[in-house]
Amino acid sequence: MKRQKVKLTTREKSELFGEGVITVILLLLLNLSIVILINLAVLNDPRLENSIYFLKKTITLWNGAHLWSWQRGFIIIMLIFDAIVVYWRLIRRYHQMQLRHVISELHYIADGHLDHRIPFIVKTDLQKVIDSINALVDSTVASMEEERQIEQSKDDLITNVSHDIRTPLTSIIGYLGLLKTQPNINDDDGKKYVAIAYDKALQMKSLADDLFEYTTLRSSTKTKLVLAPLHVNSMLEQVEAGFELEAEKKNIGFEVICRPHDLTIQADAKMIVRVLNNLISNALKYGHGATKISLIANKVNNDQVELRVENNGEQIPAKSLKKIFERFYRVETSRNLKTGGTGLGLAITQSIVALHGGEITCKSDAKLTSFIIRLPLNGPQAQ
Template identity: 60%
Template sequence: MKLTAREKSELFGEGFVTVILLLLLNLSLLILLNEFIRTNPGLERGIFQIKESITIGPNNYRVWSYQNFFIFFMVIVDVWVVYWRLMRRYKQMQLRHIISELHYIADGHFDHRIPFTLKGDTQRVVDSVNALVDSVIESMDEERKIEQSKDDLITNVSHDLRTPLTSIIGYLGLIENKQYKTKDDVLKYTHTAFLKAEQMKSLVEDLFEYTKVRQTSTKMTFSEISVEPMLEQLAASFELEAQKKQIEIGVKTTPTALKIEADAEKLGRVFNNLISNALKYAKGGRHINLEANQNGQQITFIVSNDGEQIPEKSLNHLFERFYRVESSRSKATGGTGLGLAIAQSIVELHQGKIRVESSEKLTSFIIDLPLKQHKSNKK
């Protein structure tokens, strides 16, 4: 920390005044000591005998006197006092600089940090202040991101709801204004309005599920689940749809008697979303594989398909809400863009992780989950 010219002058003045006061004090004490000894003959004779008995060298040179001893002692005390007062003033200046830096940061310069390095407790104060500012700025940035996230959510929901709602109003308006020629036209318009209403319902349900699983207070009902029967049941529930698209769903677990502690309903939602995505978007695929392997104290689930490769630029965005890979997700396939975001949130509620890998031969969604849930996660 660099001192200003004014602060250096303050330190010099502090030292000068302290030295003058100490000299006056020393002189006063020396006078009082001499007077005290002079008025006590016994003490004076004792000091004289001590003086005569302490000699140095073959010539019996006498170097001791109580005045010399007193002056030597007071010099040591005076040096300590001057050092103490100067250091106290210097630390006050350090605190003044710290306070000045804090005011500068508080004025809106949030990218600024206290730059100087000090010693001892003062440096810990500086480090604590910088850490506190970093924490506050991080919290502010996080709050901005949350607000922006809320705005984006409202914008996306409004957009996705407005499109089918416009169609519903348009087709029902044609019927209301009798702008149809035959009964078949009426049935066509109402059927289209029904499909759009179903699309809106799906979005609302997914949005409700997304907001529910994103909350840290979401209630989880954990139980022991047999993995292989669960995956086989999931495969069976999509068998009819898979047959229509000439896709085969296979199940494999290692070991076969594998069990996991999880929320069955929410974990089922994860696999439902992944299998549905594979059926909808795996263009040209003929196989969907559901695998589960035990790796120590965790299970690795793999939901893979041999369909069209996901573009590399899209891999890092797949789990963002409302994100769609435009080349494969058209209006014909539908989808709210919330399925993978919901899956990721549910996996995180199970203290797990989900990732995706995609190549020309295989696209795999990989989920790592612990075999047993930590006690704190069951509360």
């Protein structure tokens, strides 16, 4: 926003000029009246005239000169006073005009032009008011945008949940309908239909469970951490063991590194394991072409632990990195659930990390994709 001084209109300039002229006329009349009254007083009182003559002789100016005329000295004093009064009146009226312009700008913003800001620069306390108004408008616009995003997020939530529930539900209804309308169906086909319906029901249950967990984690008042000393290396090895069979099927090897080896943190073991499970599952499902998954823990600055889950698979696009922790967001645009994901795993992961007072980020390039978690060494109360 380009700042500028308040520009007066032609009418306002005329008004300011008229104010100055009227003030000067009134002051001249006042001065004339005072001079006449003083002259009359001096003429009617010889003692006052003698006193003035005595002051003229007594007061010495530069180079030994004396005050020549008391009237001229008095007039000079009155003119200085008049100049001060005129300046005060004009500057006061000018500030009123500035305020009028600010109020006009404020009404313009209030009419719905929230992209507009008051551009004026003034040299009075009014500048603080202008800056406060602009800051208030910025805050209001930000709040409105945040509310709009929340509403959009709610709409997206309803849309995504409806889609993810409808897809398996349609399959369940279809296969159960076949079993109901075809009583003579053979056992093999019947078992096949029941198995498919059962798998689809499990998908629905998984989505419902993830939704419940996500909403619970988002409300910190409902979630209580069970903090206890957690040996990081042992935890990483146990988590790795749970995925060995699945990783072998995809020809993926594991690497576990913990520095120092006896690193211990205060955390909720169940939730931290859930975080690592989500990240490893994510790597196995979407790390196409990966041959290794690394689980790395490092002590940082004596008060934090850094956990890394890395794989050397396909790079995550840069545009997806910004949204990867949003609920229901998938790097793969298809929502056919072929990979079995609900799109809530990373959102749940981020919520768990936040509950522990930490943060999670993701970096990805052609060589490595890394999910990096920073947690306080002594639990969230250490933050």
